[in-house]
Amino acid sequence: MSGDEILRVEHLSMQFGGIRALHDVSLGVRRHSITALIGPNGAGKTTVFNCLTGFYRATGGSIRLHARGRSTDVLQVLGEPFRAGDFVNPRRFASRLRYKLFGGTHLVNRAGLARTFQNIRLFREMSVLENLLVAQHLWVNRNLLAGILNTRGFRRAEEQALEHAFYWLEVVDLADCANRLAGELSYGQQRRLEIARAMCTRPQLLCLDEPAAGLNPAETAALSRIIRTLRDTHEVTVLLIEHDMGLVMGISDHILVLDHGELIAEGPPAAIRHDPKVIAAYLGADEEELA
Amino acid sequence: MNMPERSSLDIRQPLLDSVLAGLVALVVFGPIVGVVLDGYGFNLQPARVAWIVGTVMLGRFLLSLFLHSASGRGWMQRFEGSGAGVQVLAPDYRSHLRWIVPLVLLAALIFPFFASKYLLTVIILGLIYVLLGLGLNIVVGLAGLLDLGYVAFYAIGAYGLALGYEYLGLGFWSVLPLAALAAALAGALLGFPVLRMHGDYLAIVTLGFGEIIRLVLNNWLSLTGGPNGMSVPAPTFLGLEFGRRAKDGGVPFHEFFGIAYDPNVKFLFIYAVLLLTVLLVLYVKGRLIRMPIGRAWEALREDEIACRAMGLNHVLVKLSAFMLGASTAGLAGVFFASYQGFVNPTSFTFFESALILAIVVLGGMGSTLGVVLAAFVLTVAPELLRSFADYRVLLFGMLMVLMMIWRPRGLIRISRRGFAQRPGVAP
Numbered sequence: 118m119s120g121d122e123i124l125r126v127e128h129l130s131m132q133f134g135g136i137r138a139l140h141d142v143s144l145g146v147r148r149h150s151i152t153a154l155i156g157p158n159g160a161g162k163t164t165v166f167n168c169l170t171g172f173y174r175a176t177g178g179s180i181r182l183h184a185r186g187r188s189t190d191v192l193q194v195l196g197e198p199f200r201a202g203d204f205v206n207p208r209r210f211a212s213r214l215r216y217k218l219f220g221g222t223h224l225v226n227r228a229g230l231a232r233t234f235q236n237i238r239l240f241r242e243m244s245v246l247e248n249l250l251v252a253q254h255l256w257v258n259r260n261l262l263a264g265i266l267n268t269r270g271f272r273r274a275e276e277q278a279l280e281h282a283f284y285w286l287e288v289v290d291l292a293d294c295a296n297r298l299a300g301e302l303s304y305g306q307q308r309r310l311e312i313a314r315a316m317c318t319r320p321q322l323l324c325l326d327e328p329a330a331g332l333n334p335a336e337t338a339a340l341s342r343i344i345r346t347l348r349d350t351h352e353v354t355v356l357l358i359e360h361d362m363g364l365v366m367g368i369s370d371h372i373l374v375l376d377h378g379e380l381i382a383e384g385p386p387a388a389i390r391h392d393p394k395v396i397a398a399y400l401g402a403d404e405e406e407l408a
Numbered sequence: 409m410n411m412p413e414r415s416s417l418d419i420r421q422p423l424l425d426s427v428l429a430g431l432v433a434l435v436v437f438g439p440i441v442g443v444v445l446d447g448y449g450f451n452l453q454p455a456r457v458a459w460i461v462g463t464v465m466l467g468r469f470l471l472s473l474f475l476h477s478a479s480g481r482g483w484m485q486r487f488e489g490s491g492a493g494v495q496v497l498a499p500d501y502r503s504h505l506r507w508i509v510p511l512v513l514l515a516a517l518i519f520p521f522f523a524s525k526y527l528l529t530v531i532i533l534g535l536i537y538v539l540l541g542l543g544l545n546i547v548v549g550l551a552g553l554l555d556l557g558y559v560a561f562y563a564i565g566a567y568g569l570a571l572g573y574e575y576l577g578l579g580f581w582s583v584l585p586l587a588a589l590a591a592a593l594a595g596a597l598l599g600f601p602v603l604r605m606h607g608d609y610l611a612i613v614t615l616g617f618g619e620i621i622r623l624v625l626n627n628w629l630s631l632t633g634g635p636n637g638m639s640v641p642a643p644t645f646l647g648l649e650f651g652r653r654a655k656d657g658g659v660p661f662h663e664f665f666g667i668a669y670d671p672n673v674k675f676l677f678i679y680a681v682l683l684l685t686v687l688l689v690l691y692v693k694g695r696l697i698r699m700p701i702g703r704a705w706e707a708l709r710e711d712e713i714a715c716r717a718m719g720l721n722h723v724l725v726k727l728s729a730f731m732l733g734a735s736t737a738g739l740a741g742v743f744f745a746s747y748q749g750f751v752n753p754t755s756f757t758f759f760e761s762a763l764i765l766a767i768v769v770l771g772g773m774g775s776t777l778g779v780v781l782a783a784f785v786l787t788v789a790p791e792l793l794r795s796f797a798d799y800r801v802l803l804f805g806m807l808m809v810l811m812m813i814w815r816p817r818g819l820i821r822i823s824r825r826g827f828a829q830r831p832g833v834a835p
Contacts, residue, residue, distance in 0.1 A: 258700075
């Protein structure tokens with residue numbers, strides 16, 4: 118079964134000074150599934166996300182991403198501190214040094230994981246298309262000389278990038294906004310643009326942080342259609358944090374429930390809906406009832 | 409929008425404005441102009457104060473009257489409307505610049521035949537600042553890294569020529585690329601450890617770096633000659649020198665071509681090479697902003713965290729901006745040194761960094777045309793207005809304040825390129 122997992126997290130823990138945000142969280146995300154991570158406010162959902170996507174360096178545990186035909190250790194590519202053993206093993210030392218100097222969050226993205234942000238982070242003063250072109254940075258012709266001389270190969274690569282950008286704009290239904298500034302789009306459009314931008318990095322695992330926050334019901338319905346399309350026709354795996362239970366129950370195959378930094382339940386939507394622990398976490402429960 | 413009350417011009421508001429301005433003028437100018445020290449005593453000069461306050465009140469009254477009229481309102485709206493940031497151009501938009509640029513080029517070509525030596529040197533200075541402005545524009549305007557020590561790279565270029573000539577016997581042409589390389593290398597050396605910092609911290613570190621370079625140049629007497637400076641060789645054209653007599657037996661330029669000796673020729677030559685360099689840098693910059701690397705710089709300015717989530721290595725992106733900006737300053741430094749024929753550390757003070765930064769801010773962050781215009785405004789105008797030399801910095805400050813009020817985003821509104829709609833293709 119684990120061979121079919123795109124992401125495997127073991128005993129993840131995260132500590133901010135004296136505050137223990139996550140404690141021994143182990144979870145797996147199956148390939149081509151839509152998995153939701155839910156939990157009450159402050160449960161540590163976004164912390165899990167930031168650890169997975171490399172924005173936080175987890176204080177313990179391991180995160181392995183199996184995408185793009187290889188297995189990536191997220192903690193390793195972020196750059197780990199040197200250990201005593203490294204100084205006698207030159208190869209390990211070199212790899213540590215390399216990741217310390219040039220490693221970082223961007224390598225997690227290059228390993229096939231893209232994310233969106235809870236508070237939208239678009240390049241606001243760039244046009245919608247340029248936002249998508251930036252995201253395709255690794256797939257265009259980055260040769261300085263070719264670009265300055267504007268060679269045919271460079272123009273072809275740019276043209277291709279534009280065509281892909283328009284493709285994703287059509288998927289998220291923003292094609293008529295291509296030449297507007299990203300910052301002047303409406304809230305719902307910005308959310309969709311962020312998903313398109315994440316998809317432009319050609320990920321295999323897409324992490325959406327509260328994609329439906331602030332959307333009206335029609336926009337939420339459109340969003341769930343888009344998420345399904347991404348999974349069905351583009352073969353990405355989707356992991357999302359969401360508070361909108363209608364959306365979560367409607368589209369996810371698997372739900373993980375987090376409370377107080379610990380995983381309290383997981384399973385298909387039908388099971389989670391009736392899980393007493395989940396209900397207790399959301400609604401509160403009498404002490405004796407839990408015991 | 410018709411305004412019926414427009415017919416009767418409201419006179420009360422302008423009167424009130426002018427009285428207020430008069431009071432402020434009285435407070436400001438009263439002690440400065442009205443009290444003139446005379447030994448240990450002082451003379452009161454009420455007439456002078458009255459004149460100044462009267463002028464201010466009249467001026468404020470007229471301005472206020474104008475701004476309350478219909479045409480004045482139109483003006484205000486134009487000013488306020490154009491301050492609104494960034495626009496995306498239509499895909500088929502063609503700039504009016506395609507008419508203006510050839511004309512400017514033509515003017516630049518015939519200009520040296522009519523200009524005096526003084527005017528020529530002023531324009532050379534202007535072009536040097538265009539180079540500096542373009543370089544800093546990459547760092548500050550595009551990549552959004554506040555660099556207050558930019559003059560250090562300028563100094564590296566200038567001293568590169570002086571030191572290269574003194575110790576290695578290198579000339580203008582060999583130093584020109586080497587200085588760009590050396591400055592870029594210095595940029596990388598400074599950049600790699602400090603580019604993990606943000607905003608204000610980066611500004612302070614770069615400020616320190618600028619001062620370190622200047623202090624080293626000032627104090628390393630045995631190498632750089634300290635405050636006495638160093639002399640710099642004149643450039644050569646295919647090995648021909650521009651002096652009256654060539655050194656060690658060569659043939660000077662004028663004898664080779666059989667023309668009369670003219671001391672201007674050296675400046676003409678620098679002008680020509682500098683103009684070509686500026687055009688080249690303008691072209692390269694124009695390409696860079698349409699290339700992945702230019703887009704990455706701007707994305708980094710907009711949101712560094714999102715950039716990292718897109719797989720961009722933010723350190724390398726910043727470093728490339730820093731190095732390219734620095735190399736442009738290195739080029740400018742070589743031209744500056746050979747134009748002056750002499751370098752010393754006083755040319756590379758913090759004020760110079762501030763001036764270059766002012767060029768970038770005045771022109772509009774990221775706008776190429778704006779930077780070119782601002783560089784000329786800020787370097788050529790003070791030269792032409794020599795008689796006001798004492799008020800230079802004052803005017804400078806006033807200009808900045810006016811800018812902040814009316815054009816907070818720079819003289820030239822930033823336009824982004826639009827793309828024609830095309831059918832999407834799945835990756």
